[in-house]
Amino acid sequence: DYKTAYVARGAHAKAHxxxxxxxxxxxxxxxxLRHGIFVKPGQQYKSWIRFSNGHFDLSVSKDQKSDARGMAVKILEPPGEPLQVAANHVPTQDFLMTNSPVFFVRNIADYNALVAKPEALLGFIFSGWNPFQWRIAEMFLAKKTLTPPPVSLLAxxxxxxxxxxxxxxxxxxxxxxxxxxxxxxxxxxxDPDFLHNNLQQELEAGEACFEFMVQLQVPEKNMLIEDPxxxxxxxxxxxxxxxxxxxPSQIFDTAEQMAFCENLSFAPWHALPDHRPIGQFNRIRQHVYPASSNYRHTHNQTRVPADIAW
Known part of the structure; x- marks a missing residue:
């Protein structure tokens, strides 16, 4: 199914x-709220952040296209043993995010129907001749998720x-x-890579920052675990x-660092027990992410970097 001999990630294939x-x-x-990474107020951790486009296909990866954008944080030397550790990797705490608060698929059955033919989104929405089986709500959610690009990945x-x-x-x-x-x-x-190039210019000029936040579930509100x-x-x-x-201000735009970036493995189950992923999609991701990573690295004859310290 791949258009080149190279096997990219199954999602968020293009790293900026x-x-x-x-x-x-x-x-x-x-x-x-003092649990896991947050057990000790004032603690400082080194980390890596991977910014990406959401699409699975590198051949349609122009930054001008409507897509999801990803921000994956990999915290080094977490205070404990994660639930999963990538092969040839050191323990990390990973936090995976995209620039939409919702997903456009509500359950695993629908997700399987989508990934069977990921290039045929319209066929997923308008499946069959019965309008009552069309996924109209998902169509609007997909439009909300696949948005025009920001001017900056820091925005x-x-x-x-x-x-x-x-x-x-x-x-x-x-x-x-x-x-x-x-x-x-x-x-x-x-420029099909303007997000990458803008970020390099921004970080050459100075530092950037984000607030990392949590939102607590209120059981009596419509805050569902199983329906993203x-x-x-x-x-x-x-x-x-x-x-x-x-x-911090830095230069990341080198062939060596981009190759390092391509071989890193991010997964929601690279997580301390206090940050355990929950819900049906995360239960599936527990098995899919390591299998996908292993296949990608085996096919490409690469390895997850053993040394990720800085």
Whole structure:
């Protein structure tokens, strides 16, 4: 099914960058929220962040196309043993996010129908001749998810979409640009890699930052675990900042670092027990992500980097 001999990731195939970042836990955190990465207020972690386009096909990866955009955070030396560790990898805590608060597929059966022919989104929406079986709601959600590009990867708010644990709590997490952060980039209609190039220019000019936040499930509200098409409304449960992500000024645009980025493995189950993924999609991801990563690296004759320290 691939258009080249190279096997890319099954989703978020195009990486714009992998950048070094500090993940700084806030100095004050409500005691009931001190779990996992956040167990020690004021703790500072080194991390990698991978920014990406959502599409699975590298041949249609022009940044001007409507798509999801991803932000995946890999925290180094977490305080404990994760539920999964990638082959040839060191333990990390990964937080995977995209720039939409919802997914456009509500259950595993629909997801299987989509991935069977991922290039045929219209066929997934309008399946068969019976209008009552058409996935009209999913069509509007797909339109909300597959949006025109931002002018900068530092501009959107990113969301976990699916739910996780934070100790005893059910939560979703999110990263949003720090208040007052200015974005002066513009979209280059002629450059298929303008998001990559804009980010390099922005980080050569100075640092950037995001607030990392969690949103607690309120059981009596419409905040479902098993259906990621339902948005958890901030009016029902506001996001609570727990950490600040600081991306220092740096140069990431080298062949060596982009190759390193391509071979990194990110997965929701690279997670401490206190950040356990929950819900039907995360249960499937527990098995799909390592299998997909192993296949990709075996086919490409590459390995997940053993040394990711900086």
């Amino acid at each position: 960058a992998c950048v070094r970042a500090w993940f700084n836990v806030n100095h004050y955190i409500e005691p009931s 959107p708010q990113y969301y976990s979409i699916t739910a996780y644990k934070l100790g005893p709590h059910n939560i979703k997490f999110s990263a949003r640009p720090c208040p007052g952060q200015e974005i002066n980039s513009v979209m280059d209609e002629t 098409t339902v948005e958890w409304m901030e009016s029902d449960s506001p996001f609570i900042p727990l950490a600040r992500i600081t991306i």
